[in-house]
Amino acid sequence: MTHHWRLDDGRQTLVLAARGGSLPECVYWGAALPGGENLETLVAAHALDVTGGMLDETPGLSLCPEAARSFPGQPGLVLRDGGGTPLQPRFSFAETREKDSGLHLVYRDAATGIGLTFRFKPDLETHVITCETTLNADRPVHLHWLAAPVLPAPHLSDELIDVAGRWCGEFQLIRTPWSAGLRARESRTGRSGHEHFPGLIIPARGTTNTQGEAYGFHYGWSGGHRMLAEELPDGRRQVQFGHATGSQTTPGTQFQTAPLYLAYSNTGLNGCAVAFQRHARDRIIHQPNRTRPVHYNCWEAVYFDHKLPDLQDIATRAASLGAERFVLDDGWFGRRDDDTSSLGDWQVDARKYPEGLGPLINHVHALGMTFGLWFEPEMVNENSDLFRAHPDWVLGPMDQMRGRQQLVLNLARGDVRDHLYARIAAILSDHAVEYIKWDHNRVLPMPDAAQTSGSYALIDRLRADFPQVEIESCASGGGRIDFGILQRTQRVWLSDSNDALERLRIQHDAALFLPGSVTGSHVGPRHCHTSGRSLDISMRAWVAAQRHMGFEMDPRELTEHEAKVLADVTRWWKGNRDWLMRADILRLDSADPAVIAELQLAQGGSRFVTFAAKAATSAQISPRPLRLTGLEPMTTYRIDLINRSAAPGLSRGSPALKRGPLDVSGAYLMGHGVTLPWHFPETMWVLEGTRL
Numbered sequence: 001m002t003h004h005w006r007l008d009d010g011r012q013t014l015v016l017a018a019r020g021g022s023l024p025e026c027v028y029w030g031a032a033l034p035g036g037e038n039l040e041t042l043v044a045a046h047a048l049d050v051t052g053g054m055l056d057e058t059p060g061l062s063l064c065p066e067a068a069r070s071f072p073g074q075p076g077l078v079l080r081d082g083g084g085t086p087l088q089p090r091f092s093f094a095e096t097r098e099k100d101s102g103l104h105l106v107y108r109d110a111a112t113g114i115g116l117t118f119r120f121k122p123d124l125e126t127h128v129i130t131c132e133t134t135l136n137a138d139r140p141v142h143l144h145w146l147a148a149p150v151l152p153a154p155h156l157s158d159e160l161i162d163v164a165g166r167w168c169g170e171f172q173l174i175r176t177p178w179s180a181g182l183r184a185r186e187s188r189t190g191r192s193g194h195e196h197f198p199g200l201i202i203p204a205r206g207t208t209n210t211q212g213e214a215y216g217f218h219y220g221w222s223g224g225h226r227m228l229a230e231e232l233p234d235g236r237r238q239v240q241f242g243h244a245t246g247s248q249t250t251p252g253t254q255f256q257t258a259p260l261y262l263a264y265s266n267t268g269l270n271g272c273a274v275a276f277q278r279h280a281r282d283r284i285i286h287q288p289n290r291t292r293p294v295h296y297n298c299w300e301a302v303y304f305d306h307k308l309p310d311l312q313d314i315a316t317r318a319a320s321l322g323a324e325r326f327v328l329d330d331g332w333f334g335r336r337d338d339d340t341s342s343l344g345d346w347q348v349d350a351r352k353y354p355e356g357l358g359p360l361i362n363h364v365h366a367l368g369m370t371f372g373l374w375f376e377p378e379m380v381n382e383n384s385d386l387f388r389a390h391p392d393w394v395l396g397p398m399d400q401m402r403g404r405q406q407l408v409l410n411l412a413r414g415d416v417r418d419h420l421y422a423r424i425a426a427i428l429s430d431h432a433v434e435y436i437k438w439d440h441n442r443v444l445p446m447p448d449a450a451q452t453s454g455s456y457a458l459i460d461r462l463r464a465d466f467p468q469v470e471i472e473s474c475a476s477g478g479g480r481i482d483f484g485i486l487q488r489t490q491r492v493w494l495s496d497s498n499d500a501l502e503r504l505r506i507q508h509d510a511a512l513f514l515p516g517s518v519t520g521s522h523v524g525p526r527h528c529h530t531s532g533r534s535l536d537i538s539m540r541a542w543v544a545a546q547r548h549m550g551f552e553m554d555p556r557e558l559t560e561h562e563a564k565v566l567a568d569v570t571r572w573w574k575g576n577r578d579w580l581m582r583a584d585i586l587r588l589d590s591a592d593p594a595v596i597a598e599l600q601l602a603q604g605g606s607r608f609v610t611f612a613a614k615a616a617t618s619a620q621i622s623p624r625p626l627r628l629t630g631l632e633p634m635t636t637y638r639i640d641l642i643n644r645s646a647a648p649g650l651s652r653g654s655p656a657l658k659r660g661p662l663d664v665s666g667a668y669l670m671g672h673g674v675t676l677p678w679h680f681p682e683t684m685w686v687l688e689g690t691r692l
């Protein structure tokens, strides 16, 4: 007897099947199948032949490959009983449940008392399938590894794209050729981490940003994940995602993976990107439709040197440039004059603010801006009243290495969470704070899932009691970005790099998973503090305008020209943000490797903007046409270069776009491409398009 289940979202179909009572396997995942497809036939067709050197049957690549059933690769589950003896369950079918939360497939192994439940839920609008695995045990067990539902990877694929990075260099796409054996990525730092964003895209052969098939995965967990992509000895390929191994440090009777998000595309990498962007924006984030205010963050202007008159002056200037939210960064609490002290002491520093934060907040409000405040709740400095009172609240041994001179508080403890809640709630109750920048500047001493669950619980409690307060997830820039934290926050601080050239690349690659509305991007100082590079204001402003815009330079450094350019671009952003913050970000296949380009397409397709940045000097002398994407081929669009006045003197010719708008078909724009005027490296063309 065969069981089979079919999941459809209008774009992708996923078929699960099981012979007899064995665990189900995914026998099809790809483009939508016809409604009448005979699943029995599919299952029969899926069975592999065997030849010399093989077992007499092929062990199933199930949703949780079982070590005890001759599976030749990495198992989906590694656990021990309370006494430390390895358990190797062999699961049998128990029941199926269809609920609002999706399809639940329940399996049990009577001998070990272990049960597994797989949940799958397709989303008909975002075209993301969410799935997860839950383990139940009759007696406490030690869990080493539990994979979310395990899926096969396509054979017509030559490489994997996963994501690495570093401080100021997040979202670096790594392409690795498939070969026999295992590619493992594991974030063991207790954060999703700069180094290992929990995402994977498997392109079919020949896939580009705009065409071909791709399979996207994202594991929504902030505590560090493990990914396995393995080519088995028989040639099949499997993908597993779960929490970092060993991060469940105590025995238990129930364990659940984080949700694994799946997106199949036959419109290139962009199909996965748009599915993830929409899912993050419309399903993961709470309050997705609030207008995104222009931020001003004072960190790179004053660092720890908080002086009320300076901050008021800066706020006044920021408001005149167009800022709508003023965020007071690190340095306002305890005796925090540098990063050696005071984390944990969440009281306003009376030396810097003798009358409290009121005068600054009132000033900010009088300028028409809202007020945001920086916290780093999970951390403590040894030089703090909190540490002196509760040295036992630290996570891990005291002789552990320090990171930025700080230690981590043990958020698995209810008393620690209660204390932090009370301190933060007091500040939020006493002040008109609309926004928290929630930082996390060091790694954990060891992977620990309970710490992440504790952080989630603290944020959830604060959110429940202060629903009007938005939160930004920051961890030295992009060290904690994933759909788990985004369920509790509204924005991510993508990187500490405010170097527009670096930021351009980082946010372009992050768009494979993140929508513009959650991706903070700030105009940094003229001389970038983290790269030493100097960039023109217009490049800095337009790069910030590609995402949720903000400023982070000291506005007192701006020349009149710089202030004007910045105010103009900010005005443009505000005029367009209503549709821009709900647009799909489509990465373009640039014929010139020096050009990083994307098209942001309004919902419904009535308008778009293309940002084409020359990130380096081109090899060839004249610009190559840039093919657009996502347009209707037989429709005419009016395209207009809105910053044509930025053309340098060395652009000596007279291409039509330098003179005015053009009306051309989508077929032309996508098939031939738009030829932009010559421009300098480190500058950006901005091309608007309207459907006529």
Ligand code: DGJ
Pocket (backbone or CB within 6 Å): 299, 329, 330, 374, 439, 441, 474, 475, 476, 477, 493, 495, 496
């Ligand atoms: C690291 C963050 O990424 C910065 O933006 C800033 O908030 C500092 N921490 C403050 O200590």
